[in-house]
Amino acid sequence: MFAYWRQGFTVLVLVLAGSVWAPASRAGTEAAPIDTATIEKNRKANEACFACHSAAGIKNPPKADLDLANKLKDSRLEPALFNPADHGVMDCRQCHAGNHYDPYPHAEVGKNETAPCTECHAAKVMRLEPQFNASVHAKNEGLKEKFTCNTCHNAHENIVALRLKDPHKIVAQDNHGCLECHNSDLTFAKFAPDGEKTPGVKRKRPDIDTIHDWLPNTKLHWNAVRCVECHTPEVAAKKMLSHEILDKEKAEKKCVTCHSANSTLKVRLYRHMAKDEQQRLGFTNSVILSNSYVIGATRHPVLDGIVIGLVILTLAGMLAHGAIRIVAALRRKGNKEQAK
Ligand code: HEC
Ligand code: HEC
Ligand code: HEC
Ligand code: HEC
Ligand code: HEC
Ligand code: HEC
Ligand code: HEC
Structure with a gap:
């Protein structure tokens, strides 16, 4: 509850500030890059948390009788995953309620006070929110409240595509976000609305491979392209990926959208690769060739x-x-x- 209040308040403050400082405040509403000295300091401070919140900590707890193996069995926190991630430059406490988590056992009061994305990415959230609200997940009553930014974005592990660059790594990360639900009956059921025919009984998860059986080499496609390639509207190369997951009727089905010289993949999956890289060796879309051979697109x-x-x-x-x-x-x- 407090988190919502805080989110609302932040937006209000920013809107008010924006109306007074319109052009100058823009940059101020986004998380600024962090300098190396601060990164060092943050990583040192995080060691206190990793003493328990890591595989090494679970195996070798700082105190006896903590039963970390049981209490933290579902946690994936790991310095090797956290440090290279987008938020790996930060102190855990910046998102997790200040010094609240320093003592252990952690107090009940103050739990669930994770800072919302808006607190540091107000400008981006404002741009993305209309798309997010129009997407199939947000339009669906019952799903709306449970579906938030960190349903897809793992705050501890994600690396933005712009930095990942390698299309195979981008595909693996982004499809993992969708398949975590769409390939698991257990997770899907937690989010699925009731079925039309029998109220109270959750709608069944459609099998992803069966729905897409019109796509030859379905499994190969899952490793080479992202779900969002076909399920979001195309945007200009300089804009952020659209966060509007379209109704299934509007999803892309035409092979030539990707398998052609004018492949949509140029402004989607391969958008972060430099122009000259895209045209290397005189091949149109040679970047696709260097990763895979897309029939029709690699020319x-x-x-x-x-x-x-x-x-x-x-x-x-x-x-x-x-x-x-x-x-x-x-x-x-x-x-x-x-x-x-
Ligand atoms: C002595 C071991 C230990 C240390 C040190 C520790 N934690 Fe924890 N933490 C735990 C355990 C065990 C849990 C599992 C839930 C519980 O017991 O409260 C947990 C749970 C959490 C949770 C989830 C709370 C929830 O809502 O369920 C967060 C967030 C968290 N810790 C953050 C931190 C941060 C940030 C630090 C460093 C400042 C830290 N912890 C240091 C052991 C520790
Ligand atoms: C950019 C913000 C951010 C930073 C930085 C951050 N977290 Fe989190 N953390 C989150 C969010 C968001 C969740 C999910 C909360 C939820 O689902 O309600 C979370 C969940 C957790 C949980 C409970 C779930 C789990 O994975 O076990 C623990 C424990 C935790 N964080 C510990 C840490 C520790 C330790 C650090 C520093 C090494 C850290 N976090 C850094 C945002 C952050
Ligand atoms: C407490 C502040 C804070 C919170 C809360 C926070 N972030 Fe960040 N975020 C940062 C900082 C700092 C960076 C790193 C900026 C840099 O290194 O240039 C960053 C970087 C990112 C990046 C990569 C760079 C970019 O802007 O495209 C993404 C994506 C991102 N955050 C998404 C999220 C999402 C989604 C949430 C909510 C789940 C969230 N963040 C919550 C502070 C925060
Ligand atoms: C349905 C899954 C999903 C949800 C929900 C979601 N995102 Fe994303 N987001 C993605 C994917 C996929 C990408 C593309 C990967 C990339 O560019 O790194 C992305 C990219 C981003 C980027 C980087 C864009 C760029 O080009 O710099 C930001 C910032 C971001 N999301 C923020 C948010 C915020 C804030 C929310 C909540 C309002 C949110 N996302 C909700 C899936 C999601
Ligand atoms: C947290 C779970 C979860 C995640 C993550 C998730 N979805 Fe969904 N998605 C659902 C549920 C539940 C439904 C079913 C809604 C319904 O039946 O009305 C759904 C429905 C859909 C639909 C069908 C819409 C229609 O018209 O019936 C599409 C398409 C879709 N998701 C694509 C995606 C894509 C692409 C991603 C990743 C960017 C993604 N989903 C991530 C849970 C999820
Ligand atoms: C090559 C384009 C393409 C890719 C890639 C793709 N889809 Fe689809 N998807 C479609 C089309 C087209 C439909 C509508 C199918 C139909 O109606 O026959 C669809 C339908 C769906 C549905 C609706 C199922 C239903 O009937 O309720 C879901 C959910 C879905 N896709 C999820 C995903 C996920 C998750 C991924 C990534 C693993 C993905 N899609 C990748 C084109 C694609
Ligand atoms: C969203 C973009 C996209 C769409 C739409 C798409 N494909 Fe693909 N397809 C790819 C990519 C990328 C590869 C490259 C796979 C590799 O070799 O790594 C591929 C690979 C293939 C392959 C395998 C080539 C090989 O190396 O074995 C065939 C066959 C294929 N696609 C046919 C189709 C057909 C037929 C359709 C329409 C029903 C279609 N594709 C729609 C992106 C797409």
Whole structure:
């Protein structure tokens, strides 16, 4: 409850500030980069938390009788995952209620006071929120309250695509966010609304591979493209990915959207790769080639010319061959008739 109040208050303050300081306040509403000395300091401070909140801590607790193996069995916290992540430069306490968690056992009061994204990313949240609110997950009553930014964004592990760069890593991270629910009956049921036919009984999870069986090599596609490639509207290359997950009727089904020289993947999955990288070796979309060979999208003008030339020659050859055979057959027929 307090978190909502705080979120509302932050937005209010920012809106008021924005109306007075309009152009200057923009930069101030976004988390600024953190300098190296502060990063060092934060990482040192986090060691106190990792003393318990890590595999090493669970194995070797700072005090006896903590039963960490049981109490922290579902936790994935790990310095090796946290430190390189987007928020790995921060002190845990910046999001987790100041010094509230320093003593252990942690007090009940103050738990669940995790700072909302708006507190540090107000400008981005303001831009994304209309899209987020229009998406299938937010439009669905019952799902709305439970579906928040950190349903998809793991605050401890995620690395923004712009920094990940490698398309395979981006695909793995972003699809994991969707499949965590869409590939698990257990998690899906926690979020699913009641079915139309039998109220009280949760709607069944549609099997992801079955729904997409029209897509050849379905499993291969899951490793090469993101769900959001087909389930969100396209945006200009410089804008943030749209957070509007469209109704299933509006999802992309046309193969040429990706498998063509003008592939949509250029402004989606491959948008963070430099232009020259995209055109390396004279191939159109060579970046796709260096990661995988996307039929139709990975092209080379000279090779294309040679292939088209070969096709024309083959066709011409076939036509000539056919014509000669027809003429020959007619001649033979004519000869036979003459012989009668
Ligand atoms: C002595 C071991 C220990 C240390 C040190 C420790 N924690 Fe914890 N923490 C736990 C255990 C065990 C839990 C599981 C729930 C519980 O027992 O409160 C937990 C739970 C949490 C939770 C989840 C609370 C909830 O709502 O369920 C957060 C957040 C947290 N710790 C943050 C921190 C931060 C931040 C630090 C460092 C400032 C820290 N902890 C240091 C042992 C520790
Ligand atoms: C950018 C903000 C942010 C930072 C920094 C952060 N966390 Fe969290 N943490 C979250 C959010 C968001 C959740 C999910 C809370 C929820 O679902 O209600 C969470 C959940 C947790 C939980 C409970 C779930 C779990 O994974 O076990 C623990 C424990 C925890 N954080 C510990 C830490 C520790 C230790 C650090 C520092 C190494 C840290 N957090 C840094 C935002 C943050
Ligand atoms: C207490 C402040 C704080 C909170 C709360 C917070 N962040 Fe961040 N976030 C930061 C900082 C600081 C950075 C790193 C900025 C840098 O290094 O340039 C960052 C970086 C990021 C990045 C990568 C860079 C970018 O802006 O695109 C993403 C994505 C992000 N945060 C998403 C979230 C989401 C989603 C939430 C809510 C679950 C959240 N953050 C909550 C402070 C915060
Ligand atoms: C349905 C899953 C989902 C939800 C919910 C979600 N996001 Fe995202 N978000 C993504 C995906 C996928 C990306 C693309 C990965 C990337 O660019 O790093 C992304 C990217 C981002 C980025 C980086 C964009 C850029 O180009 O710099 C920010 C910032 C962000 N989300 C913030 C938020 C905030 C704030 C919320 C809550 C209002 C939110 N997200 C809710 C899935 C989600
Ligand atoms: C926390 C769980 C969860 C996550 C994460 C999640 N979804 Fe969903 N999604 C659901 C549930 C539950 C439904 C069912 C809603 C319904 O049946 O009305 C749904 C429905 C959908 C639908 C069907 C919409 C329609 O028109 O019926 C699509 C498409 C979809 N999700 C795509 C995605 C994509 C893409 C991602 C990742 C960016 C994602 N989801 C992440 C839980 C989730
Ligand atoms: C190549 C494009 C494409 C990709 C990639 C893709 N989808 Fe879809 N998806 C579609 C289309 C098109 C439909 C509508 C299918 C139909 O109606 O026959 C759909 C339907 C769905 C539905 C609706 C199921 C239902 O009937 O209620 C969900 C949920 C869904 N997709 C989730 C996902 C998830 C999760 C991923 C990532 C693992 C993903 N999709 C990747 C194109 C795609
Ligand atoms: C969202 C973009 C996207 C859409 C839409 C899409 N594909 Fe793909 N497809 C890819 C990518 C990327 C690969 C590259 C996989 C690799 O080799 O790593 C691929 C690979 C393939 C392959 C396998 C090539 C191989 O190396 O074995 C076939 C076949 C294929 N797609 C056919 C189709 C067909 C048919 C459709 C339409 C029903 C379709 N694709 C729609 C992006 C897409």
